[in-house]
Amino acid sequence: MIKYVIYYRVSTKRQGDSGLGLAAQKRDINLFLENYSSTPYEVLQEFTEIESGTNSDRPELQKAIKLAKAQRAILLVSKLDRLSRKVSFIASLLDDKKLEFKVAQMPHADKFQLHIYAALAEQERDFISTRTKSALKAAKERGVKLGRPNGTTTEANMKRQKHAQEAAQKLSGILKPMIGNYSLQEMADTLNNAGIQTARGSEFKPMTVKRVLDRLELVPK
Incomplete structure (x- = not known):
């Protein structure tokens, strides 16, 4: 069975309180799970963080990564920039052989493609x-x-x-x-x-x- 750890991020408390941005992320995650994930699957836990994408030191993200690695689960995010807006941070996650992550909006992208996309987005x-x-x-x-x-x-x-x-x-x-x-x-x-x-x-x-x-x-x- 495939296991997932889901991570959501919004930039402000007001976005978190209102659901602005968060609802769209949940929609994309559900679309991925229903249409692109192998079955059966299990969602182990969901983490939500209110923090800027330029800040790499995020406690909820670290918890999500730790759980995904410990349970050999896939870390799932809606968009690549929900993980980070820094290509260097994305690259460090891609280099971590103990971590696998997927991007709902890019369901078929491999690590090389994700790295290229992160670099182009930053540029x-x-x-x-x-x-x-x-x-x-x-x-x-x-x-x-x-x-x-x-x-x-x-x-x-x-x-x-x-x-x-x-x-x-x-x-x-x-x-x-x-x-x-x-x-x-x-x-x-x-x-x-x-x-x-x-x-x-x-x-x-x-x-x-x-x-x-x-x-x-x-x-x-």
């Missing part, structure tokens, strides 16, 4: 980061102000909505390249680090970014 994220910084710099040089102007606290709701939509449109070119590559938290961090404020003049939070994406009718993966 793509680096390029997107560089392109985003370039777009932000160009916007500042053009004098584009993405925050909320002063003196608008008493505007009617319709006017506030119009302003929010206009502010979202200004962010469209910056956020679009990040969809599918950055989490909501990472999008928020990128905007905050660039000194961009929300329409209300505050820092971006993951759900603030989600509201902007909703206004733009863009769906984060």
Whole structure:
């Protein structure tokens, strides 16, 4: 019988509480088990962690890996970046002869293919980061102000909505390249680090970014 240890990761507590991201991971895991796993199979345990993918020191992941190795089970994740966004960390797991892991969204991928995919994904994220910084710099040089102007606290709701939509449109070119590559938290961090404020003049939070994406009718993966 094939045994699995399942690992889920979300980037923020709010995502964990709301199920944002977690529901999609569980859907992909179930699709893998129902359509691509040999039978019979057994799920030994599920681990869920609220942590950034750039942090390799995650206690729940270490527990999942330890259990998988001890029980000779397969560590199963929905996407490769749920394990890590660092190609070096992925490579270390691939080199561990005592550990076998599978990626639900890449059910037929072997170790070599997973390594190549991790390297390409990291390279793509680096390029997107560089392109985003370039777009932000160009916007500042053009004098584009993405925050909320002063003196608008008493505007009617319709006017506030119009302003929010206009502010979202200004962010469209910056956020679009990040969809599918950055989490909501990472999008928020990128905007905050660039000194961009929300329409209300505050820092971006993951759900603030989600509201902007909703206004733009863009769906984060």
